[in-house]
Amino acid sequence: MRDRGLAIIYSQRGLRELAENTGGFFVGNNNDVAGALRRVVDDLKGYYLIGYRPDESTFDPATGRPRFHSLKVRLKRPGLRVRSRSGFIGVSGKDVPLTRDAEIAWALVSPFTAEGVHVRLTPLFSNDPQLGSFMHSLLHVDARDLTFTREPDGGRKAVLDVAGMTFGDNGQIADRLVNSTYTLRVSEKNYERLLQNGFVYTIDFPVKKPGAYQLRFSLRDAVSRRVGSARQFVVVPNLGDERLALSGIVMRGSSPEGAAAAAGQTSTPAAAPAGAPLPEGAARVEEGDPAPDVQGGPAVRRFRPGAALDYVYLIYNARVNASSPRPQLRARVRLFREGKLIYAGEETRVETTGQEDLRRLGVFGQLQLNANAAPGEYALQVVVTDLLAPEKRRDASQWIDFEIVK
Numbered sequence: 001m002r003d004r005g006l007a008i009i010y011s012q013r014g015l016r017e018l019a020e021n022t023g024g025f026f027v028g029n030n031n032d033v034a035g036a037l038r039r040v041v042d043d044l045k046g047y048y049l050i051g052y053r054p055d056e057s058t059f060d061p062a063t064g065r066p067r068f069h070s071l072k073v074r075l076k077r078p079g080l081r082v083r084s085r086s087g088f089i090g091v092s093g094k095d096v097p098l099t100r101d102a103e104i105a106w107a108l109v110s111p112f113t114a115e116g117v118h119v120r121l122t123p124l125f126s127n128d129p130q131l132g133s134f135m136h137s138l139l140h141v142d143a144r145d146l147t148f149t150r151e152p153d154g155g156r157k158a159v160l161d162v163a164g165m166t167f168g169d170n171g172q173i174a175d176r177l178v179n180s181t182y183t184l185r186v187s188e189k190n191y192e193r194l195l196q197n198g199f200v201y202t203i204d205f206p207v208k209k210p211g212a213y214q215l216r217f218s219l220r221d222a223v224s225r226r227v228g229s230a231r232q233f234v235v236v237p238n239l240g241d242e243r244l245a246l247s248g249i250v251m252r253g254s255s256p257e258g259a260a261a262a263a264g265q266t267s268t269p270a271a272a273p274a275g276a277p278l279p280e281g282a283a284r285v286e287e288g289d290p291a292p293d294v295q296g297g298p299a300v301r302r303f304r305p306g307a308a309l310d311y312v313y314l315i316y317n318a319r320v321n322a323s324s325p326r327p328q329l330r331a332r333v334r335l336f337r338e339g340k341l342i343y344a345g346e347e348t349r350v351e352t353t354g355q356e357d358l359r360r361l362g363v364f365g366q367l368q369l370n371a372n373a374a375p376g377e378y379a380l381q382v383v384v385t386d387l388l389a390p391e392k393r394r395d396a397s398q399w400i401d402f403e404i405v406k
Helices: 002-011 013-021 033-043 100-109 188-197 256-262
Strands: 068-070 087-089 119-128 132-141 156-168 173-186 199-206 211-221 227-236 250-254 308-316 329-337 340-344 360-368 376-386 395-404
Touching: 002 013, 100 156, 100 211, 100 227, 119 211, 119 227, 119 308, 132 156, 132 211, 132 227, 156 188, 173 188, 173 199, 308 376, 308 395, 329 360
Parallel strands: none
Antiparallel strands: 068 087, 119 132, 132 199, 156 173, 156 211, 211 227, 250 308, 308 360, 329 340, 329 376, 376 395
């Protein structure tokens, strides 16, 4: 027993050294899990965090090579404890230039979001009879963070590097989606609109198998080398098990005329080519076209109080039987503001008349925002119930977030 105890202590020595020399403390592997958690919680009850930025003298003045510097922090006031790293290696970012691929890869795998270029990601799951299951990803880019150069014809040009990956629930890379360089050109007339609205980059990619994924994209401005990144968790349903499922929700603000036109769109949206900017993006705006409403479109979803919101989604695997050749579906809508339920709509029947593909039923809805709606973060949830399915498989839900601004 003594030898086993010593073996455990020796096996943990490396972990203890790592924790103590990087400003932490070692809890250890013991049976008192509750006690270990209490120690961690007590440690976080009150603390000050102090940062230290070394100057150029911390590097070797003769060779410029990095060297290790010991660091000790002492307190004058009794009753307080201090923990810090035991030292640091002086490495200057100027001394270690990163390649294009290294900068993009760092933004993809880093646990922190890169904000050199502001991007916003909206992944939308969908399924098509020919394409199968795929993810329709919208990446809104703030054009003000890009470097535009003048073209001989008076227009503007920016060069972008775009990369994307999916990671599985085990943290491993599931698929590499894109790693390409694109040139964005816009006329001088539309340049100011591009800066004001930004543009949307879209990529559709097949989903090989159902499950939980983390979708990550990074975008790099080739001239300034500024990098931005965005990520979202997505769950791809297994449509092969005949369980009721919903696609992603496409939402945009519209006028009453636009809402009436959208009501007739019940088929699966066509998949765009990988890497193609959406038509609503200012990069695709032609001379004389009206300004695209990117802010109120599916990629950004930023609306003002009183706006009418159109939303469209698809229902998969609705049941039918001999006595009921048409699906018997009910849907209800709930609205949340900053996590709190503020509206619960009544359950209504899903109309399927005129739709030929009963395995992929399109549903259109509209929500009128209150004219006095408070600014903030909101989420729209749709819950669909299949009355012909077994009780434990009757419900499926999907949600989409949006923002109300003044």
